Amino acid sequence: MNTLPAQQAASLSPPAVPRFRFDPTDKVTIKGVDYVPTSADQFGHVFRRVDDPAVCESFTHGEIDELRKEDGWVHCRGFFSSSKARLRIAKSTTFVSDLPSAQIKTVLFQKTFCDRFLQMAADGLATRSDVSMQRAVDNILNELISSQLSDGRCGSEDLTVTRPPSPRTLRRWLSAYAACAWDTMALAQNYGRSGNRFPRFGKDERELMQEYAELYASRLQPSKRSLLSDLHGKIVELNKTRKVTGERLLKFPSRAAFERVISRLDPFHVYAGRKGPEAARKKFFIVQSGLSVTRPLERIELDENRIPLQTLLTDARLWDRLTDKQKALVERRRLWLSTAIDTATRCCLAALIIENPSEASAIATLEMAVNDKSAYASAAGCVSPWDEGGTPEGIGNDAGAGYKAYGYRAAGCDLGADMMFPTTGTPQMRGRQERFYRTVHTGFFAKFDGRTFENVLAKGDYDSEANAVLDASELGRLLVRWIVDVYHNTPHSGLGGETPRNAWLRLTKIFPVIPPPDKEVNRHIFGITRESRIGNHGVRFLGLHYQSQELQRLRRKTGMKPVLVRIDRNDLGRISVRPKPSLNDTSDQGWISVDCLAPGFKGVSVEHWMRAASVIRRKHADMAKVSEGVVQQALRDIAEFSQAAAKRAGIAPRLLTSDDFNKFDRDVARNFEFARGSENAPAVLEVSAESNVVEGAAEQPVQSPEIPDEDGDEAWFVED
Structure with missing residues (x-):
């Protein structure tokens, strides 16, 4: 088969300029200047300056991508939303991972109960009555205990069970959770009093009731009582005219009648009108069922799988220098592949070869999925770019211990993504991942000697260890090449014959993705803590x-x-x-x-x-x-x-x-x-004065770095 020259092949797959989505409540800081997004089209974005609202500036998609890589770029999602404003008043901490470890466990425990109850309520399995909520709390607690039991063996350490909430406490959690647009930080300490509790409101007569009920879905967030009062005032004016003309006087609607009209409005329409489209998507994403996704990064799936290949853990450049006896002593072991898949486009967002799954590998995979991976593709010599990435809206996880760890779950919450954990033993709930691993097995690993097999009968008498020919480093480079140039550009049956790369390019033009966190936030979320x-x-x-x-x-x-x-x-x-x-x-x-x-x-x-x-x-x-x-x-x-x-x-x-x-x-x-x-x-x-002097080296005093302060003084710090 003829191959195209590298230059001609590269021209067939030019790097695509990413398109990111910004909401009107976001704050974008570019080189010290704060902006508010106003509009976007196929060419770029228009931002309005915060310090001078009359001034608007335009930026192309390419300029946004370049600015995002510089130090002066800061993107705060939902900064000007009412929920974020409430959170800033209550506490300066905005990331779950910044809370004390004990409080992280408490917050995630409360979030689990709230999300699971909302799902049960949406499925018609629970209501907010005391009896129903107590039954739901017992079921949720049993699920949590069963999940912990599935990870251990008989005779292992005892389980630590946290006392479940009462129905009254759970209702308080749900109120605080809903008041702050389903932000996890609303469940942290001192946020319980920030709930937005609306009083019970009344209703109106037929036509006027419908007209005033529609006003309830407004960003001004009018109360039902005020709407009912306005409606009564309108009826007073109309009755004056009707009394003169001799028409029938309108009756004043009761509060219950007006409530019934409002309750018949579309819930998504009401919540989107009052809280904003993004808050509505997050609210109804929690309680929706099935895997109906339409846009990139609406849901990504993370999973780990053993690599069916006996790899040699040694540097390939040193392998040829080893004797036959030394080569025979080289350790051979099975490695793991940790990946992230975008559900809508089937694009592989992250792939890491690891020795053992852990919390650190789960966080590293999520970080890779969010950020740009062009450097990996360039180092591997790929023709196509690997620029798929951005902030996900929902994350579907395996039931592994790394994904259940508090550090990983905190990182997902700090990204603003909804964490979903399918039931153990139901791989169909992660169907995209399972199908991807089968594709990797047959399309990539089957090409090499040293491959293991899915079962003993398929393996036969094949000696995998004796035929291991690749080390982990070489395997990683080839796998990157296969993912970026082969898998992303191969027609996919789940996409109707479209390739994952084309699906990403097509859908991101229609549904721009949320950009990755800026450098500072990325370090705060995924950084190593010491x-x-x-x-x-x-x-x-x-x-x-x-x-x-x-x-x-x-x-x-x-x-x-x-x-x-x-x-x-x-x-x-x-x-x-x-x-x-x-x-x-x-x-x-x-x-x-x-x-x-x-x-x-x-x-x-x-x-x-x-x-x-x-x-x-x-x-x-x-x-x-x-x-x-x-x-x-x-x-x-x-x-x-x-x-x-x-x-x-x-x-x-x-x-x-x-x-x-x-x-x-x-x-x-x-x-x-x-x-x-x-x-x-x-x-x-x-040589450090605080440590032992290196043998053969003269002891030298360490000079303190003197950094001038704003007044020009040099020795501004206090000596020990």
Whole structure:
């Protein structure tokens, strides 16, 4: 079969400019200027300035995509909505993952009861009477206990059962949940009093009642009592005219009659008119049944599956140097594939090769599904782009332990997505994922030696381990190539013969997707969380110092108490710091962003720096000081190595844990740190005074980084 040249093939699949959806209640900040979205078409968006509403500016879809990748871009979904305004008044914390761990469990427990009861009420299985709600609470509690029992074995540790709510408490949760447009943070502490409780209202006579009842579906959110009062006033005026003309006087409708007219209005129409279309979609998405999806990212599905291939966990470049005896001793094991699929278009949004499923792998898969994956496709040599992504509206999960973990569920809530957990043992509820894995098995894994089989009869006497020919890195690169260039461009029977790539391009023009979180929010949601203390040099992570004036002001408040540090595993140029949250502390304590003192770390990943630091440590362990040029050269060398490895590694990253960071600090980073000399001297890498001096190196004092404050003073921080 003839193949097209790379240039001609690339012209057949040009990169598509993504189209994102912004709501009128969103706030978009571009280089310090706040905007409100007003309109959009096939060419771009029109934003109105908040500080000067008479001024509107236009941005093309391409300009939006480029601005979104810069530091000055901030997108706050629903910032100007009434529900978000209520939440900001009650508490400054806006992310579930920022709450104390004990409160996260409580909030997610309440959310589970609320969502499940709403589903039962929509199916006609429960009402809001005390008897019915108590029966529903018992059923929900039994489901939760059964779900926990399914994860363990007989004789394992005892279950911890949380006391269920009473009907009165559940009604209070539902009121607070509904008042804030089904935002999970409404269930957090101090939000129970923010419920929007409307009094019972009356109704009207036939034509006038219908006319005034329609006014109830208004963004002004009139009360039924006021509408009934206005209606009575209208009837008084009409009766004056009718009395003169001798016509029959109109009767004043009772409150119950007016309520019956309002209750016959379409519920979605009423809620959308009063709360906005987005809040209505979220409300009715929770209680809808079936998998009827029409737009991209309306629902995505996450799942994990064992890879049917015995892979060799070794670097391919070193494999040829091993002897036959050494090759025979190489460990062979089964790996896992963690993926995310868009239900509407069948596009693969994320794919990670992992050793074992965990909470970290679930969060990493969700992060990959949300963000752009063009770098993966480019490193793998793909012809088509892998730019499918954005913020999902709903997430369907497997029943694995990683998906049930509080950290993963908090990340989904912070994205504003509805988390759905189908019943264990019902793979048909994740039909798209199950079908995708069958396609991967027959279309990709079946092409290689070392493949395992679905059962013993199919495998026969085939020796999978003896025929294992690929390592995990090479497997990841080839899998990326197959997903992007083959699967996305192959006609799909579930799409009526349309390819997933074409379905994405077609539907995103009709239904633009919600853009991914900006860099700051992405770090807050998916970042690695560590505890540290603020010292003279600021916060230290992996031998790097992060310092700012705002951080030192925070130090004066926290003293020597540890603070939370959140790091983006793909960018060490900036971190986020905040005090540890407390259940009894309601002060305004949000995340602050702090830049790295050492230059050149913007866009440098955690793994990239750990490799570079290890190389520096091995080469220069006998030197007291290492110039910045040596450090930058090591970073460039490791970058070239990382780029070469990425072309092979693809989607087989190493998920670093807290133990990995502790080991790195103990063995590598503790013996040196960045410091900057006085009089604008170049930055150097010195042996840390706080640690043991490297053998053969002269002990050198560590110079404190002096950062001028707003008044020009240099020594503005407090010495230890």
